[in-house]
Amino acid sequence: DGLWEFNVLPQGIMNGPPTFQRTMHNLLGYGRWDYVMVYLDDILIFSHTFNEHKHHLNEILSILAKANFQVNPDKCSIAVQEIDFLSHTINEHCIKPNGDKIKAIVDLPAPNTLKEANEFLGKINWYRKFIPNFARIAAPFHKVT
CATH class of the missing domain: 3.30.70.270 (Reverse transcriptase/Diguanylate cyclase domain)
Structure with a gap:
């Protein structure tokens, strides 16, 4: 064959x-x-x-x-002078989180269960470099998950 x-x-x-x-x-x-x-x-x-x-x-x-x-x-x-690439907006001055993605994160409901807390951490982890003291802020979530 x-x-x-x-x-x-x-x-x-x-x-x-x-x-x-x-x-x-x-x-x-x-x-x-x-x-x-x-x-x-x-x-x-x-x-x-x-x-x-x-x-x-x-x-x-x-x-x-x-x-x-x-x-x-x-x-x-x-x-183009500005472009969205891998959920980031990039221009000659900076790289920042894509506005639509940030809005989606801000609009997330507060987690009530361990599963929801893990899902929340997963969603915001992509932008951790833009969140000052992210590890300290996320530590309580990690402690209970």
């Missing part, structure tokens, strides 16, 4: 995400980490000037094209 292989990475396969991340890292990484970040299929290209950005963008798109990766233009934001 012969051998079979995937032409694309199937959804739900156990080693799919780490394999894809390694592929993207190997494809785009070497000597480019000062202007590109990759998380799975999210690619962030950043530059100091518009001309530099055009050069970086052309280089990355060329690499992707040579590797037969397709880019969906509807999902691209090109040459």
Whole structure:
């Protein structure tokens, strides 16, 4: 019957995400980490000037094209001053939590059970770097969970 292989990475396969991340890292990484970040299929290209950005963008798109990766233009934001990336809003001045995500956290009801306390900690842990003294504040939750 012969051998079979995937032409694309199937959804739900156990080693799919780490394999894809390694592929993207190997494809785009070497000597480019000062202007590109990759998380799975999210690619962030950043530059100091518009001309530099055009050069970086052309280089990355060329690499992707040579590797037969397709880019969906509807999902691209090109040459923007601010962007949401991995639930953070990033601009030239700062990285801050995404406003919609913060609103969702603020609107969470106070936890009443250990399970709800663990769920609450899980939801706010992603933004711990933005919460001064997070470990001290979260300690009572950890003590009872």
